[in-house]
Amino acid sequence: MSDIKKQVALMKGIGVSSGVTIGRAFVIKSVGLDLAHQCYLETTKTDNEVERFERAIQMSADELICVKKKMEADGRGQEHIRIIDAHLLILKDHMITGDTIDMIRAERVNAEWALKKVMDGLLDFFNNMDDEYLKQRSSDIEHLVNMVLVNLTGRKKASLSDLKSPAVIIAHDLSPAETAQMVKGTVLGFLTDAGAKTSHTAIMARALEIPAVVGLETITHKVETGDMVIIDGTTGTVIINPSKSVVNVYKKRKERYENYGRSLFHYKDMPSETTDGERISLLGNMEIVEEIDSLLKNGAEGIGLYRTEFLYLNRKDMPTEDEHTAAYETVIRRMAPRPVVIRTLDVGGDKLLPGMEVSDEINPALGLRAIRFCLKNKDIFKTQLRGILRASAKGPVQILLPMISGVDEIRHARALIEECKTELETEGKKYDRNIEIGAMIEIPSAAVITDLIAKEVDFVSIGTNDLLQYSLAIDRVNEHVAYLYEPFHPAVLRIIKTVAEAANKAGISVGVCGEMAGEPEYAIILLGFGIDKLSMSAYSLLRVKRLVRSVSIAQAKELCEKIMEFATASEVEQFVSNKIPDLYKEEFWS
Ligand code: PEP
Numbered sequence: 001m002s003d004i005k006k007q008v009a010l011m012k013g014i015g016v017s018s019g020v021t022i023g024r025a026f027v028i029k030s031v032g033l034d035l036a037h038q039c040y041l042e043t044t045k046t047d048n049e050v051e052r053f054e055r056a057i058q059m060s061a062d063e064l065i066c067v068k069k070k071m072e073a074d075g076r077g078q079e080h081i082r083i084i085d086a087h088l089l090i091l092k093d094h095m096i097t098g099d100t101i102d103m104i105r106a107e108r109v110n111a112e113w114a115l116k117k118v119m120d121g122l123l124d125f126f127n128n129m130d131d132e133y134l135k136q137r138s139s140d141i142e143h144l145v146n147m148v149l150v151n152l153t154g155r156k157k158a159s160l161s162d163l164k165s166p167a168v169i170i171a172h173d174l175s176p177a178e179t180a181q182m183v184k185g186t187v188l189g190f191l192t193d194a195g196a197k198t199s200h201t202a203i204m205a206r207a208l209e210i211p212a213v214v215g216l217e218t219i220t221h222k223v224e225t226g227d228m229v230i231i232d233g234t235t236g237t238v239i240i241n242p243s244k245s246v247v248n249v250y251k252k253r254k255e256r257y258e259n260y261g262r263s264l265f266h267y268k269d270m271p272s273e274t275t276d277g278e279r280i281s282l283l284g285n286m287e288i289v290e291e292i293d294s295l296l297k298n299g300a301e302g303i304g305l306y307r308t309e310f311l312y313l314n315r316k317d318m319p320t321e322d323e324h325t326a327a328y329e330t331v332i333r334r335m336a337p338r339p340v341v342i343r344t345l346d347v348g349g350d351k352l353l354p355g356m357e358v359s360d361e362i363n364p365a366l367g368l369r370a371i372r373f374c375l376k377n378k379d380i381f382k383t384q385l386r387g388i389l390r391a392s393a394k395g396p397v398q399i400l401l402p403m404i405s406g407v408d409e410i411r412h413a414r415a416l417i418e419e420c421k422t423e424l425e426t427e428g429k430k431y432d433r434n435i436e437i438g439a440m441i442e443i444p445s446a447a448v449i450t451d452l453i454a455k456e457v458d459f460v461s462i463g464t465n466d467l468l469q470y471s472l473a474i475d476r477v478n479e480h481v482a483y484l485y486e487p488f489h490p491a492v493l494r495i496i497k498t499v500a501e502a503a504n505k506a507g508i509s510v511g512v513c514g515e516m517a518g519e520p521e522y523a524i525i526l527l528g529f530g531i532d533k534l535s536m537s538a539y540s541l542l543r544v545k546r547l548v549r550s551v552s553i554a555q556a557k558e559l560c561e562k563i564m565e566f567a568t569a570s571e572v573e574q575f576v577s578n579k580i581p582d583l584y585k586e587e588f589w590s
């Protein structure tokens with residue numbers, strides 16, 4: 001069928017990995033679930049059915065082991081490999097295999113049907129939870145059940161290994177195992193019905209620099225293999241069967257995006273210095289080791305925010321002290337001699353740790369999160385602190401405490417750090433005795449008392465993602481209030497200014513590690529407020545360096561003085577967007 005007869009459609013989803021891609025679709029359908037029909041068995045046949053089911057489980061386990069070996073051979077990081085281990089555990093879990101076997105015997109139904117019924121029960125259970133992380137886990141179960149169903153019926157679904165030429169992958173959801181097998185070049189991009197910014201698939205797409213849009217809900221119904229598709233991963237736009245003129249528009253956009261990206265490498269080894277000679281540290285944010293290559297390629301001067309939550313997820317037990325040490329040492333080694341800021345566990349409330357009971361907090365974002373959780377669960381906290389301290393013997397490390405609301409929390413955390421130091425000393429284990437401790441400023445109460453906090457820590461780092469959430473009272477993951485998420489809100493500007501001034505007055509370093517740091521139009525304001533460390537994703541590093549090298553602190557300060565006079569975010573935005581081209585001739589936001 002020619003493209004002209006096909007229906008053109010435009011869809012908007014969540015852009016999780018930037019870049020533009022134009023290519024033919026390759027749809028991976030979840031055939032397994034369609035194969036589960038109900039049949040009743042004679043009593044004598046149930047043992048055979050159980051055996052057939054157990055064989056399919058074993059075949060699925062063998063497939064996962066194969067994927068794991070391939071990932072190990074390809075040198076993929078422990079985080080990815082651990083996901084496969086977690087899948088192997090889920091596969092053998094009694095909740096799936098035991099309950100299915102019980103149902104085959106009790107109701108004398110075929111294995112496909114029993115497995116599907118067991119899965120439906122589990123999915124209902126997970127989907128009724130408010131917890132985003134657990135909801136994500138329900139997709140892991142769906143992937144695994146689908147895999148077993150395919151093995152039960154012997155009918156293979158299209159898989160990434162069937163991909164003969166470069167294509168855009170379309171799937172209901174992609175398992176982390178599938179995403180981890182993607183290779184840039186063959187996989188031009190991917191689109192899924194399911195998914196969110198925090199899904200593993202999204203995190204890996206960014207790490208692999210493959211443009212991706214998730215959360216499209218019905219993309220698998222709208223696209224067939226062979227259809228032409230455009231992905232704009234920056235804006236979350238997808239165009240199905242575009243006209244030639246639209247393809248041409250996006251070809252140009254892709255070319256501009258890529259040329260601009262390439263032209264930025266020119267800045268990689270240049271100092272991050274304003275035109276009036278002020279040095280601004282540009283650091284990287286990371287979750288998994290795979291991001292380091294890309295951060296270094298883009299000139300990161302260190303890690304400004306290592307979100308350690310990933311070490312705790314996708315597993316049934318807690319990471320041991322040795323695992324913490326090993327993970328941090330890997331990052332330190334890869335980044336050496338650059339500094340690494342390790343943020344202690346920022347989980348709790350809406351994110352659950354292995355072995356913890358489901359949170360029943362009404363307002364999880366205001367609940368037992370981050371430092372509050374750690375101070376209440378001292379064993380978990382101290383295991384991580386000891387791991388960080390031991391790793392600090394190998395290179396420059398700083399500890400960053402998240403969600404600080406007042407000085408007590410810092411004193412309490414510092415006392416535990418001292419306790420860990422004494423223990424290590426007694427055990428004859430090495431660590432950096434002068435390790436610096438910092439506080440994240442992301443709660444308005446902490447922002448207001450930055451002068452007092454500055455007396456207790458060596459540095460502060462502003463987490464603008466949460467600072468906006470808490471100061472503007474908007475849930476950062478709720479799409480209904482997303483329009484209120486305004487970094488240019490005068491209140492936000494005043495708060496950041498207060499924090500920067502107090503930290504500068506106290507003579508301690510002040511950085512920003514929230515998303516604002518990576519956007520040039522906000523970064524210029526941060527410079528004007530006196531912030532000298534910006535930490536961001538690999539994608540933003542050279543874009544922001546280009547800005548830094550094009551403006552003077554005097555110009556940034558002047559801009560800040562002007563914008564403080566406006567009453568609304570849109571007035572500030574309009575002023576900045578009119579003013580910036582004067583300061584910064586070339587277009588830098590795309
Ligand atoms: C922030 O809140 O700005 C931040 C950097 O932390 P996270 O996004 O991990 O909450």
Ligand code: MG
Nearest residue numbers: 442463465466
């Ligand atoms: Mg935060």
